[in-house]
Amino acid sequence: METITSLFAQSGNDAYFGEPVTQLEHALQCAHLAERAGADTETVVAAFLHDIGHLLLPELADGESTLGYMDGYGTVDHEKLGADYLREQGFSEKVAQLIENHVNAKRYLVYKNPMYFARLSEASLKTLEFQGGPMEAGEALAFETNPYFKGILQLRTWDEQAKIPGLPTPDMAHYLTLINELVH
Numbered sequence: 001m002e003t004i005t006s007l008f009a010q011s012g013n014d015a016y017f018g019e020p021v022t023q024l025e026h027a028l029q030c031a032h033l034a035e036r037a038g039a040d041t042e043t044v045v046a047a048f049l050h051d052i053g054h055l056l057l058p059e060l061a062d063g064e065s066t067l068g069y070m071d072g073y074g075t076v077d078h079e080k081l082g083a084d085y086l087r088e089q090g091f092s093e094k095v096a097q098l099i100e101n102h103v104n105a106k107r108y109l110v111y112k113n114p115m116y117f118a119r120l121s122e123a124s125l126k127t128l129e130f131q132g133g134p135m136e137a138g139e140a141l142a143f144e145t146n147p148y149f150k151g152i153l154q155l156r157t158w159d160e161q162a163k164i165p166g167l168p169t170p171d172m173a174h175y176l177t178l179i180n181e182l183v184h
């Protein structure tokens, strides 16, 4: 995927908002954690691409005045932006949904589990306000019926762990190979 490679080439070395790793390191670590957990290819690829919406922004900055920035912690709706971009590129609904819901997973877990709230990083807490805060009971119940619910929550746990400076992972080429298995 030429475009995905160039998105990472453009912005992959940017810091991952408020965390001690770059966007590319974060993506590689997240995908690596998914792979180590035995996740299927779609899930591993979703983990690698879950924050692609953040990388799309430099290109959209001119035309999209509605996009909101969260005080230097990225963009509101990056998950939707990324998911729609990948749908356009021919990725499956599963990949798109896992990505589209990774912020909802945080809002769900905060609603469901007070201990989870206490463990969130400073940057994650900061963005939670912009993302609508914790879910309410009805929204949480509806969320549980998503066919990819389990995978969505798993991706969230990898996302949160994928912030370890210097953690060795496979390189981008490895994940591009997996991407090519899904989309030609």
Ligand code: FE
Binding pocket: 026, 050, 051, 159
């Ligand atoms: Fe992330």
